[in-house]
Amino acid sequence: MNTLAVASSNLGAIDAAHHLHPFSNMKKLNAEGTKIIERAEGMHIWDSTGKQYLDAFAGLWCVNVGYGRQSIAEAAYKQMQELPYYNTFFGTTTPPATLLAQKIASHTGPTLNHVFFTNSGSEASDTWFRMVRVYWKALGHETKTMVIARKNAYHGSTVAGASLGGMKWMHEQGNLPIEGIAHINQPYWFAEGGDLSPAEFGLKVARELEEKIDELGEENVAAFVAEPIQGAGGVIVPPDTYWPEIVRICKARNILLVSDEVICGFGRLGSWFGHQHYGFEPDLAPIAKGLSSGYLPIGGVLVSDRVAEVMREEVGDFYHGYTYSGHPVCAAAALENIRIIEEEKLVERVRDDIGPYFKSAWASLADHDVVGEAVSVGLMGAVQLSPDKEKRSRYAKPDDIGTLVRNQCVANGVILRATGDRMLASPPLIISRAEVDQTVEVLRKGLDVLRDTHRD
């Protein structure tokens, strides 16, 4: 018996004694006990009691190719034997890091041809945040340093990442945001659209960018950042009018556009990257998650020719990087992950087959009494819980309501996530039609419980 097997009989107590979890109320967690996930295969995970779950959330929006891919494990093992580590600082590289940059660039549009590697999405946020300032300074625009982001956005947990994010409750911990960041409203029509049509509202919130630039002075603004679809904030799908107007404003005002592709990248929306789904080309794009399907930690920033050229020709040394930037084992795993996505045509599958199937199954939930809207793009969906859909009203305690439905789903064997009063799905791209049906059925049962137990 190995040490892990011996310890697992007592893992709950060991965890309570020694392990501080991210984004968890530790007092509550220790009292209730940690769920220990021991094994996974395809679409499923198993906990230490042997209970099986359909993982309709792909871990944390990341296991795009599903669990149990032997070829990714083998690619990592082989690379670890050949060259377990070498860095990409000071004029060196490794074959997997270089080949991965080329491979990623083969799936971007015409201008995003360069990759700066990180270990996570948060580090990617810190990376482009520094890079946009360095870029403008090199061009002689020393004052162009402010970044405009959105309320309720999520861009990571590092100091810059959490500051760029628009979550107040995160800002309250650690005296954030740092200076130089301003937030505008999100395109959340259901909650904030008032009497406007979604199209009108999309334009209105996009134009807040222009107003904010005027307020701050164009000469002081470096960039605007947004997720193509705001993920952790509740899968906020923007009205169709939103992105074209944002793109127009960024061009007209000469500020860099950053598309946070950490969730939307690598097939989730039925395109390689979320900005392709919305038909625009950003200047920079942080990536992570689906890049390796979570098998090993790796992230990066896609950098356009426009920015890369200035970094190369004008800046020279960029004093930024991580010991493990472009780690060869993570890069080898990511290369194999992308090879699988290509070979199994998972992006096309989401666009033409399972995405449309998911869309109609998910949309069928809109009939339910407690559902205000049921929206999705590709394999990313949200159900808005509402006690009165005509009035677009909200429950008095949105977090409790979401948790109630989420717990029902988990008890019935399907992992979904709740963000406040929105139920979120983001399954692996290999999900079958029967598994989509199972997800929707189990969620519907959870919604029944909400309807039968809560009035407001």
Ligand code: PMP
């Ligand atoms: N950006 C977005 C849009 C994200 O969803 C996340 C993570 N959920 C991050 C950045 C941060 O990524 P990481 O957790 O890998 O640091």
